[in-house]
Amino acid sequence: MSIFEYNGSAVVAMVGKNCFAIASDRRLGVNLQTIATDFQRIFKIHDKLYIGLSGLATDVQTLYQRLVFRHKLYQLREERDMKPQTFASLVSAVLYEKRFGPYLCMPVIAGLGEDDVPFICTMDCIGAKELAKDFVVSGTASESLYGACESMYKPNMVTYYFEALGLTHGKTMEQGANCIGVQKENQYKLLEEPEELFETISQALLSSVDRDCLSGWGGHVLLVTPTEVQERTLKSRMD
Amino acid sequence: MGYMCWSSEIAYSGGMARFAADVPTRGGFSFDLCQRNEMLLKKGNQLPTFRKTGTTIVGLVFEDGVILGADTRATEGPIVADKNCEKIHYMAPNIYCCGAGTAADTEAVTDMVSSQLQLHRYATGRESRVVTALTLLKSHLFSYQGHVSAALVLGGVDITGPHLHTVYPHGSTDTLPFATMGSGSLAAMAIFESKFREGLTRDEGIKLVSEAICSGIFNDLGSGSNVDVCVITRGQTEYLRNHQLPNPRTYVSSRGYNFLKGHTGKTGEPYIPPNPRR
Secondary structure, three states: OEHHHOOOOEEEEEEOOOOEEEEEEOOEEEOOEEEEOOOOOEEEEEOOEEEEEEEOHHHHHHHHHHHHHHHHHHHHHHOOOOOHHHHHHHHHHHHHHOOOOOOOEEEEEEEEOHHHOEEEEEEOOOOOEEEEOOEEEEEOOHHHHHHHHHHHOOOOOOOOHHHHOOOOOOOOHHHHHHHOOOOHHHHHHHOOOOOHHHHHHHHHHHHHHOOOOOOOOOEEEEEEOOOOEEEEEEOOOOO | OHHHHHHHHHHHOOOOHHHHOOOOOOOOOOOOOHHHHHHHHHOOOEOOOOOEOOOOEEEEEOOOEEEEEEOOOEEEOOEEEEOOOOOEEEEEOOEEEEEEEEHHHHHHHHHHHHHHHHHHHHHHOOOOOHHHHHHHHHHHHHHOOOOOOEEEEEEEEEOOEEEEEEEOOOOOEEEOOEEEEOOOHHHHHHHHHHHOOOOOOHHHHHHHHHHHHHHHHHHOOOOOOOEEEEEEEOOEEEEEEEEEOOOOOOOOOOOOOOOOOOOOOEOOOOOOOOOOOO
8 A cells, every 4th residue: 555545635726716725635544544533734834825735644744844944934034925936946845855765745835926826736745846727636535636626627716706796806805895785784695605616626625535535524625815714614424 | 874874974063953953954865764764665555656757758950959849748657647747948048958757856957957057157157058968967867876767858059059968867878860758759759760851940840849749649648738849049049838739628518517505515613723732
């Protein structure tokens, strides 16, 4: 059995219109036994940059700690946050340094770059970057995820109803609601309108992990737009 | 053991701080995790496969310079990991390099030599020569005895004229008028051997290179998607990214999937991160 199948994982990131979504499963197992159902695989680097790590869980946590350390040093020196492209190069270098004894995990990096243009990227465990414009996947369920994302993905999916109306994303929720004449009481209802990107990434994740014994037991989805971050947990089959 | 010697060497040179914090290293490879990975292997786990570029890469010399070509598929075992990756890497304004083999190795080796060439240009004040890039690549690859698995087609035009070389993972090189590498090299070489002649014009050269890459794309399973071409002449380089797209995605349904609101069940509870101390 491959070392990646020791803990089991599934991570996927998708690009939407001026936003992105990153999702993972929540199972932590030891071969075929499940030992936790709330394992965190997606980590925040800064407000507009997230990294999801699949593979051996111990390396996931070690690598996350090392990368956050390097980013904090960068923040102290440069007095600003790292751009996603720079961070991807950093992760690639950290992984390639261990070329002959690698960290056994595959990162998925997702962030909003300059002008809030979404950036996603994945790498193999020795740092070969793959920059994609639509979606990236990693983990034991990656083969199913490739298939599900390939068929379900559409370009320019939105997260908020008022973005669908073409209003500028620089507005807060209140301003956006005022623009389309919604009363204050109904503002929060606005967020529950069709959110294509959330629905698509969740469906892709859940249908793929259903076909993989080693991942699943719930899902964790983060939707990141220039103004806010939404974290949601998914209900799924618990087997 | 090699691992133990390395760590005590670092301790001796006053680098104990290295183990307390992950400060940026002096460069080169680090073998920290080798012992642990060996232990995992012995316990019956297989180490992961790395992303390879499968690939068909070609180069030829025409009357004014060099033309390089590559396909755009990156594979991970039998799965296509990237449908449109870039295999023609920049080395210098007048030198480009196509890479086959392990993707991380080709990217890292070409980036490293590209930086070394830039520093050399600053030091000498002259345009880089193709043989400089060639020597840097072959000495690096030889010193790692083939473990850095990068097979390259290096081409460029400098003051001494157009040059085309192939570099193998163990560090051997060849200098040729036309060359192919990668899993699709036999398919591409068949086209070159029948149609190549000295003194091709630019358009004929591009057409021949595209034909050779297409032959690799259609006949070799490790190569696919699109054709990238790079034309290098004295004083000018043209990188024709996706010069041909012989495999468009025509089966997409225009309706797509439409998921209704609430399609995906949510637990509704607020998310509590498992490690509140972070």
